[in-house]
Amino acid sequence: GVFHSFGSVVDDVPIIVCSGLAKRYLVPGWRLGWLLFYGPQGIMAEARQGMANLTGRILGPSAIIQGALPLILKNPPIEFFENTIKHVEAASQLVFKKLSAAPGINPILPQGSLYLMAGIDVNRFPEFKDDKEFLSQLMKEESVFCLPAQLFGWPNYFRIVLSGPLDKIDIAMERIKEFSNRHIKQ
16 A cells, blocks of 8 residues: 555644654664654644653663664565564464463463563462562573563563574573473472
């Protein structure tokens, strides 16, 4: 289909469009994004100034990343995005399969996400009071970092990023399984 920007379709309603590199280009942590403001002349001026003030106070991406942005965005090969989708699908299947075999861990197969969420049956791991304690010990024993999902309002779940190399993801999932086997209440 033909692309139409919001600004060319609507001219009487203010619109803010947000985008960035992290998800589409599999570079979590780069923290490089942008906002586009559309609307009747002057109506977005206060919001635009507020965002400018906010972004001037937050540590953002390095100058090297900012300098690379035009090359990153200019005509990326379609194969890049096709391969990205294939990689994330393969990673989600691998993580789901491996974590399904880990006792006390209940993964949720994502549908179009860069992340997989997995539940921790804390009743089967009585030495840990919650996901943060479980994941802190996992990091200490197995050097595997997963983000506690209570940060997103999902207590006793954790989030796994699916963008890494499959061989490294496989090793990490084996370590989580070994950790679960060691700490599960029989």
